[in-house]
Amino acid sequence: MTELLARQQSPATARVMVVWCPDWPVIAAMVEEGLPAQLPIAVVAHNQVFACSQAARTEGVRRGMRRRDAAASCPDLVLVDHNPDRDLRVFEDILSVVEEVSPGVAPIRPGLCALGVPSRYYGGEPQAAAVIAERLVSSGVWDCRIGIADGIFAAEQAARRAAPQDSCIIEPGGSAGFLSGLSIGVLEDAEMVSLLKRLGLRSLGDFAGLAPRDVLTRFGRDGAWHHRLARGLDNRSAAGRTPPPELDAYVDFSPPLEVMEPIVFSVRQTAERFVAELARLGLVSTTVRIEIVGDGSWNGSRRWAHPRWFGASDLVDRVHWQLQADPPPEPVTGVRLVPESVESMADQGEGLWGSAPDERIDRGVARLQSMLGHEAVLSPSLQGGRNPKDRQVGTPWGERADRLRRRRLPWPGSIPPPAPTRVFAEPRKAMVLGAEGQPVGVTPRGMVTTEPALFKTQESAELLRIEAWAGPWPIDELWWDPAHARQVARFQVVGIDGSAWLLVVEDNQWWAEAQYA
Amino acid sequence: MFDYGGVTVSSAPPRIKELQERVQRMQGTATSRPLETVPAFAGLIQLKTGATYGVDNPSLAMALMAGPSRAGAWSAVVGAADFGLEAAAELGVDLERTIVVPDPGEQWLSVVAGLIDVATVVVVKPPARVTEHQAARITSRLRQRDAVLIAWGEWPRSDARLTVQSSSWQGLGRGHGHLVGRQATVVVRRGAAPPREALMWLPGADQQITLVDSPLADVRAVRVS
Structure with a gap:
């Protein structure tokens, strides 16, 4: 009994392995930006070098150097902005590699993680460390160092003293002795x-x-x-983490499918499973990326947003539309559904009496979309803008209208209400003449050259007398951008037949933008 | 045994009548129910489901859409790429409950039929001549689905045809001012019945459709009293 207790309390049961990947921000940047390892790279935060690669270090770049000094000491230095999210994202892959060897991996910070030593399974601590190092190296992280000790702190210090791809093992009970030789600077609290x-x-x-x-x-x-x-009494153990749930759904076709209908049909079940799995976790997906994987190298990916959330039939529709809009050039071996953003069902749930357009509308519109294509059926909305065409926008049904210009802002040059009832998608040619039939233009100072008396649009065969008119209202659009700059002037014109038009003149060419019909 | 006593259809409370109509619709015996109509049109026309109305002017189409849309019905616009959405919103069309198919292409008639299934008011600008046969098929669909069609353009055998006979815009001078509103004479022709007409603001300075209090009407009122 006492022996059992002694074994339970013995430090051997609380051995901790720490895996350290030096210069992690640099590695993460290299992985995401696809930079070769031999380049001198520095990751910069707040205008100072935050981390640098070995190649940069041999050129004299140091952590904490100013950006300018670093570039001066190594002219071909590649500077990358620090992005903590990127560090975390790339480190996630490392965690899953380590998790394949042993569960219960606790990330400490990007580049550093702790786990219990799986020594019994691999036949000893050095062997376990070697297995993990081998896995990491084969997954592309060639510089990883492993420390094993009684506590996380000692193991981390041991890892920092290990050679690349090697391990440094502090014997059970030896942590205090190992730590006593280290400089006080290894403590993290600078003050x-x-x-x-x-x-x-x-x-x-x-x-x-x-x-x-x-x-x-x-x-x-x-x-x-x-x-x-410092005394080696760090009793934190590697607590481990719960791996994030796998939400992607993949449907595999063997043999690969060429025709659209069977693909869409086969996706249905997977889509239902995908939605059910999210629902089990109390989640709904509002943005989904659909990847269509071809037989060869082709891969079609598209992001879809839903105004509410995706149901199984919505997903099937999106797969259908994507195949229609972007037909795969080769047989398709699989379709993957990746939830890009998930929200709690409670935030998105429907009111008891239904707050969203009812199912009947959605189904009816989906039928039309399958007939005409996804972009043919629009849900209209208004936004800010200067000319009538810019003020209205149609979003494909089922997508969220985002990036609308705000209507509340002042839009200099916009025409006061009422709004025209006919707005031409493309301006139509028009003609405006003075009383003697001379063309009417606008001077650079914004005055008409002569009073408009006659006009003609594409709707009428002959010239009509102008009963009333107002203008010119000049608009300088995008004057700061010579490629897109437009200098136009607007007029409202009423003919003797009672028809009212919104005309614009640009470079002496008249156009009808809209009609007040 | 099932003696309803004095309860007849006409004296039944409106709720029961509504339920009876619903049952009739589900049984396939088409009925027609009145839809909300903009007050200015009260003396001219009353929208009824299952009917087709022809208009020659987008403002009239918007005005007819606005009544049911304001009351919570869904509407759809087919084939009118130049439909001014901002003007529609000003006149009272709820764009949140509007479906737009600007370019339905060759299949426009089946798109109209598909939209009749889901929306109560369908506005269509026919890109081609409509045959009597096609119109009859659409009409039977309208009756079944309890919807109304507004054709901006020619439509054979429409129940009523609304036109703007004359319009005069206000607010614009010669070189000054801006368009504020217009007075339009709207004429409704319904089969062989004598046409009805009314002078209304389409739209007024407040972007609403109201009747113009014409001096003529005042005279008539005096004469009656």
């Missing part, structure tokens, strides 16, 4: 380190030699915590 240095404590051993009670009274709880680390 505390500076204070301890000024007190003449140069190594962790010196710090560990102080009485715990004195440290607590002098440095408070934080100090006591660092003191425990």
Whole structure:
């Protein structure tokens, strides 16, 4: 019994392995940007070098250097902005590689993770470390170092002292001895380190030699915590993480399919499973990426947003539309559904009496879309703009209208209400003449050259007398961009037949933009 | 045994009548129910489901759409790429409940039929001549689905035809001002019945459709009293 207790409390059961990938921000940038490893690379944050590659380090680039100094010391240095999200994203792949060897991996920060040592399975600690190092190297991370010790802190310090792709193992109970030889600078709290240095404590051993009670009274709880680390009494264990649920759904066709209908038909079941799996987790997906995988190298991917959330039949429709819009040039071996954004069902749920357009409308419109194509059926909305055509916008039914210009902003040059009832998609040619039949233009100072008296649009065969008119209302659009700059002037014109038009003149050419019919 | 006593269809409360109509519709015996109509049109026309109305002018199409749309019905616009959505919204069409198919192509008639299934008001600008046969098929669909069709253009055997006979725009001078509103004489022709007409603001300065209080009407009122 006592033997059993002793074994349970013995440090051997709490051995921790720490995997460290040095210069992680650089590795992550290399992976995502596709940069070759031998290039000198520096990751820059706040105008200072945050991390750099080995090649850059041999050229004299150091962490904390100013951007300009780094570029001066190594002219062909590749500078990449630091992106913590990217570090995390790429590190996720490393975590899943390590998880294949042993479950319960706890990420500490990007580039550093801890896990329990699977020594019994692999026949010893060095062997387990070797297996993990091998996996990581084969997945493309050639510089990984592993430390094994009694606590996370000691294991991390051991990993920092290991050679690339190798491990440094501190024997059970040897953590305190190992740590005592290290510089005080390895503690992470810079303020505390500076204070301890000024007190003449140069190594962790010196710090560990102080009485715990004195440290607590002098440095408070934080100090006591660092003191425990220095004494090798770090009793944190690698707690592990719950791997994120796998939400992607993939349907595999063997043999590959060439015709659209069977593909769409075969996707149905997977789509239902996809939606059911999300629903089981209390989630709904509002944006989905659909990847259609070809037999050879072709791969078609498209992102779809839903105004509410995707049901199984919505997904099947989207697959159908995507195949229609972008027909695969080769047989299709599979379709993957990736939820790009998921939201809690509670946030998206329908009101008890239904708050969304009812199913009947959606189904009817989906039928039309399968007949005409997805972009042919529009859901209209209004936005801000200067000319009537820009003020209205049609979004394909089933997509969210985003990036609308705000209507509340002042839009100089827009015409006061009422709005025209006919808005031409393309302006139609028109003609405006003075009383003697001379053409009417606008001077650079915004005056008409002569009073408009006659006009003609494509709707009428002959010239009509103008009963009333107003203008010119000049608009300088995008004057800062010479390629798109337009200098146009608008007129409202009413003919003697009672028809009212919105005309524009640009470079002495008249156009009808809209009609007040 | 099932003696309803004095309860007849005419004296039944409106709720029962509505339910009876619903049952009739489900049984396939088409009925027609009145739809909300913009107040200015009260003396001219009352929209009824199962009917087709011809208009010659987008403002009239919007005005007819606005009544049911305001009351919560869905509407659709087919084949009118130049339909001014902002003007429609100003006149009271709820764009949130509007489906637009600007370019239905060759299959426009089946698109109209498909939209009749889902929307209560369907506005169509026929890109080609409509035969009597096609019109009859659409009409039977309208009756079944309890919807109304507004044709911006020619439509054979429409129940009523609305036209703007004359219009005069206000607010524009010679070189100054801007369009504010217009007074239009709207004429409704319904089969062989004498045409009805009314002078209305289409739209007025407040972007609403209202009757013009014409001096003629005042005279008539005096005469009656």
